Amino acid sequence: MRVTDYIDQANGQTLISFEVLPPLKGGSMQAIFDTLDPLMEFKPPFIDVTYHREEYVYKKRASGYYEKASIRKRPGTVGICAAIMHRYGVDAVPHMLCGGFTKPETENALIDLGFLDVQNVLALRGDARKFEGKFIPEDDGHHYASELVGQIAGMNRGEYMDDLTDQCNKTNFCIGVAGYPEKHFEAANMEIDLRYIKKKVEAGADYIVTQMFFDNDKYFAYVEACRAAGINVPIVPGLKPLTKLYQLNSIPRLFHIDMPDDLVKAISEAKNAAARTRVGIEWCIAQSKELKERGAPILHYYTMGDSSTIQAIAKEVY
Numbered sequence: 001m002r003v004t005d006y007i008d009q010a011n012g013q014t015l016i017s018f019e020v021l022p023p024l025k026g027g028s029m030q031a032i033f034d035t036l037d038p039l040m041e042f043k044p045p046f047i048d049v050t051y052h053r054e055e056y057v058y059k060k061r062a063s064g065y066y067e068k069a070s071i072r073k074r075p076g077t078v079g080i081c082a083a084i085m086h087r088y089g090v091d092a093v094p095h096m097l098c099g100g101f102t103k104p105e106t107e108n109a110l111i112d113l114g115f116l117d118v119q120n121v122l123a124l125r126g127d128a129r130k131f132e133g134k135f136i137p138e139d140d141g142h143h144y145a146s147e148l149v150g151q152i153a154g155m156n157r158g159e160y161m162d163d164l165t166d167q168c169n170k171t172n173f174c175i176g177v178a179g180y181p182e183k184h185f186e187a188a189n190m191e192i193d194l195r196y197i198k199k200k201v202e203a204g205a206d207y208i209v210t211q212m213f214f215d216n217d218k219y220f221a222y223v224e225a226c227r228a229a230g231i232n233v234p235i236v237p238g239l240k241p242l243t244k245l246y247q248l249n250s251i252p253r254l255f256h257i258d259m260p261d262d263l264v265k266a267i268s269e270a271k272n273a274a275a276r277t278r279v280g281i282e283w284c285i286a287q288s289k290e291l292k293e294r295g296a297p298i299l300h301y302y303t304m305g306d307s308s309t310i311q312a313i314a315k316e317v318y
């Protein structure tokens, strides 16, 4: 079923969903099941699976020299989606990127997903690869997520690139896109970022999932700004409990977001690892309860392979 249909049918009740990462290449599917099994009691209608394109790495050769190689560290998004749907009977939402795909490759990937009965996709641009200063699309690929959304929406109308028949089947993908309550780091300001979010919605996006944030006011202000800009699709908050000291530094650096002073202080002053985890869980519970009370359509938790903290949070909130 489509994510937006789940939201409509919930009649104002806040749903729950999760995001998982494919294991590192060579890892087992069991790692995904180990993450998700304890979370299924909360009855998520859908689970997102991230997509990871190839990255440049330096590999040491037998000769002792290092050689630049391009590898995909976390392949398997589509297979994991199929396995999740098969095991749990819930919808899986694969993430799709502009990066690494030509338009015909995107079309073929969407045909595969349609045949697997995948009904939702999260359409993203992807980041610049290591050693590349900025995002570089494939020669015949999309530059921005709005263009990818446009291609998916076109297939939903039966428009394929080089249709062999007069009548191509219409796909029926519900299209999600990313939103940034603290602005996408490349956008010069929030107004410009909102302009491009709106472009994604005008191209056919049905809902928005936000980057993680630790200050709910940022989410509420973002929703208000979107509505004022005429963006009226559901805006799903993305949440991640912070549990480790190093995350005070790594999360702002990697995700371009701020940490509230009170959270930084509480995590820094916690006496040991268990106390830090407790602080992170309590913070996320408070965030979740407020978002739920104020009518967020879904609480979307980034698991990053850790189900125990998410489980502790969901038990308090649902």
Ligand code: FAD
Residues within 6 Å of the ligand: 049, 050, 051, 052, 053, 095, 097, 123, 124, 125, 126, 127, 128, 143, 144, 145, 146, 177, 178, 179, 184, 185, 186, 187, 192, 193, 196, 199, 200, 209, 210, 211, 212, 238
């Ligand atoms: P876009 O919407 O294309 O925006 C990118 C930048 O370009 C923004 O600054 C925007 O303001 C600007 N822009 C947009 N359109 C135009 C235009 N026409 N002209 C000029 N500027 C424009 N990454 C992965 O690799 N795999 C994943 O699975 C993944 N999942 C994610 C899930 C969520 C919920 C979120 C929030 C992010 C995820 N990402 C993932 C990261 C994402 O790929 C990066 O944040 C990326 O830098 C931007 O992607 P986007 O789809 O928001 O890009």
